[in-house]
Amino acid sequence: MNKTFISFVVFVVTMLVFHNVVFPIMNIKEFSWVMNPYVYYLLIPITLIFINITLRLKPPVSLIALMVWVLGFYFYKYVLYPPIPWTLFITYMVMWSIGTFLYVSQDANTFREFRSPIVKTIIGEYKIARIVLFALLPVLVGWMTYQSIYPTFQEPVELRTVHPAPPATTKVHGKTWVLETSRNPYRVDEQDNYKNSFPFLDADKNEYMKNVTEGGSLFFQNCHYCHGDQLNGIGMFSHVFNPTPANFIDPGTIAMLRESFIFWRVAKGGPGLPNESTPWSSAMPPWEEHLSTEEMWKIILFEYWYTGWHPRTFDTEESYVGQWEKEGKPGGAH
Ligand code: HEC
Numbered sequence: 001m002n003k004t005f006i007s008f009v010v011f012v013v014t015m016l017v018f019h020n021v022v023f024p025i026m027n028i029k030e031f032s033w034v035m036n037p038y039v040y041y042l043l044i045p046i047t048l049i050f051i052n053i054t055l056r057l058k059p060p061v062s063l064i065a066l067m068v069w070v071l072g073f074y075f076y077k078y079v080l081y082p083p084i085p086w087t088l089f090i091t092y093m094v095m096w097s098i099g100t101f102l103y104v105s106q107d108a109n110t111f112r113e114f115r116s117p118i119v120k121t122i123i124g125e126y127k128i129a130r131i132v133l134f135a136l137l138p139v140l141v142g143w144m145t146y147q148s149i150y151p152t153f154q155e156p157v158e159l160r161t162v163h164p165a166p167p168a169t170t171k172v173h174g175k176t177w178v179l180e181t182s183r184n185p186y187r188v189d190e191q192d193n194y195k196n197s198f199p200f201l202d203a204d205k206n207e208y209m210k211n212v213t214e215g216g217s218l219f220f221q222n223c224h225y226c227h228g229d230q231l232n233g234i235g236m237f238s239h240v241f242n243p244t245p246a247n248f249i250d251p252g253t254i255a256m257l258r259e260s261f262i263f264w265r266v267a268k269g270g271p272g273l274p275n276e277s278t279p280w281s282s283a284m285p286p287w288e289e290h291l292s293t294e295e296m297w298k299i300i301l302f303e304y305w306y307t308g309w310h311p312r313t314f315d316t317e318e319s320y321v322g323q324w325e326k327e328g329k330p331g332g333a334h
Contacts, residue, residue, distance in 0.1 A: 007057035215302030
């Protein structure tokens with residue numbers, strides 16, 4: 001057994017011990033079999049000693065690079081808490097990989113030393129390594145495919161109603177809205193007249209695009225964290241929520257709903273949902289606490305403009321006009 005192999009084994013054993021024994025103790029969520037965690041903190045210095053031994057065995061540069069890379073992967077994947085979104089994880093790992101590569105390629109000698117085992121494996125000088133590698137690769141790909149398509153958790157027995165029946169009326173900022181008849185006060189573009197105009201660019205050309213633009217700004221100030229900057233429900237915080245934030249591009253959300261329904265959902269958020277929408281609690285905030293009525297309507301206007309959907313309508317023109325003729329224009333409405 002040569003030193004390289006021993007250092008590799010020591011490294012693997014150290015990682016396994018850390019992950020299965022030391023880490024669960026530090027991680028308060030899972031106490032595992034440990035009775036008194038503090039005694040086991042001793043294991044951390046022991047782990048460090050093992051790492052020291054590994055390095056003293058002077059493994060080749062390629063092995064050190066592999067170990068450093070694995071340590072980074074382990075840190076971002078398991079240690080860092082709360083868990084980071086997938087895209088951020090990829091970004092960090094790319095940077096970590098570049099750093100590792102810079103280390104091994106700092107001069108011609110280390111780089112030659114780094115690539116020599118790789119080259120030797122590929123050209124067949126290390127026969128066994130080559131056989132193992134080429135046998136393992138397809139197995140690895142198969143395993144990853146299996147992991148990605150195999151369902152990891154049980155479906156809840158009770159099914160959540162994603163679009164519950166809304167209440168007949170909803171009270172927002174002291175004003176009662178009848179959901180049956182309420183329409184978006186800023187909607188003038190039923191015929192897609194402004195399809196070729198753009199928020200921000202054409203905001204000063206007409207009132208409608210000005211409102212869409214304001215709604216867009218408000219969306220990016222308040223909603224894109226969860227609903228995504230492409231309105232596809234993949235915002236930077238979306239990964240930690242169950243249920244996940246609604247995807248407005250999807251034909252199953254705003255496209256099939258009435259604007260008054262959306263208004264009610266935006267104003268009241270997750271807390272305002274009726275019981276049939278449990279078990280999972282929604283992270284959608286009740287926006288009436290942060291935004292004015294006008295702002296919420298403008299964001300909704302923007303969401304439809306951006307996605308190109310048209311709100312679902314049931315009622316007649318008359319009730320739409322009636323609403324705003326009676327109430328007056330928003331702004332002075334309450
Ligand atoms: C903290 C994350 C978060 C933020 C910020 C957020 N939402 Fe949501 N939203 C959710 C989640 C999660 C859902 C899905 C669960 C549900 O239906 O309540 C949702 C659902 C919705 C729905 C319901 C869609 C449907 O199909 O019924 C609308 C509309 C909506 N959000 C609009 C907004 C608007 C507008 C903003 C910004 C003012 C916003 N959201 C900000 C998390 C968020």
